[in-house]
């Protein structure tokens with residue numbers, strides 16, 4: 001199985017080119033690939049498949065030739081991945097499957113427009129964040145309140161007073177299952193300056209990661225909400241770097257680096 005390894009602010013992915021739509025990705029295979037000791041290692045998988053070959057993406061084929069089939073490291077399926085789309089776009093351009101400039105990528109949350117040059121940052125139009133109220137999480141013996149933000153996938157974005165650097169995110173923080181029946185990505189946020197925040201994230205299906213693009217947009221939404229704003233540009237510092245989020249009145253943009261770092265062949269040895 002051919003693979004390429006890439007990351008966006010150290011949110012890392014195994015990219016699997018599947019031009020003929022032949023790969024059968026079971027949850028077990030995904031978790032073996034993402035295993036950091038016995039596999040290639042990654043927070044998730046990006047299967048690159050023509051939209052016309054996938055029932056759930058066929059309707060997007062006219063606007064987006066390629067479908068990003070995203071899987072979390074535990075094998076679960078997610079609707080969207082913001083850093084993943086940026087890395088996916090970088091891969092398409094690098095592999096000669098798309099031309100630098102602007103184009104659409106099909107995802108389970110619809111078509112995302114990406115903008116990139118031959119090198120440098122990648123910007124994605126992430127759509128309008130949906131604020132669905134407030135909710136709570138419990139970790140390290142504390143309760144934190146936050147905003148329920150849907151970016152195609154579910155988020156709980158909490159601006160907190162405790163320093164995020166001191167949180168223990170080894171285990172899944174508890175959350176309200178009635179609000180999030182399909183699980184949730186949880187962001188813990190400290191303001192660190194004018195329109196600048198520091199964020200750590202516990203991702204559904206992957207555990208703590210060094211960055212999360214959809215989570216960074218949810219973070220900017222929560223930070224803006226906390227300061228009574230609706231639009232503006234926010235810097236979100238994550239463990240793996242910095243992302244720029246632009247909140248417009250009718251959409252949001254995620255900008256940051258995307259790098260391809262290795263390629264090779266995977267030999268699946270199920271033990």
Ligand SMILES: N[C@@H](CCC[C@H](N)C(=O)O)C(=O)O
Nearest residue numbers: 078081082083153212213214
């Ligand atoms: N890291 C991603 C989000 C990946 C999906 C998430 N874990 C979920 O299950 O919703 C990003 O950059 O947005």
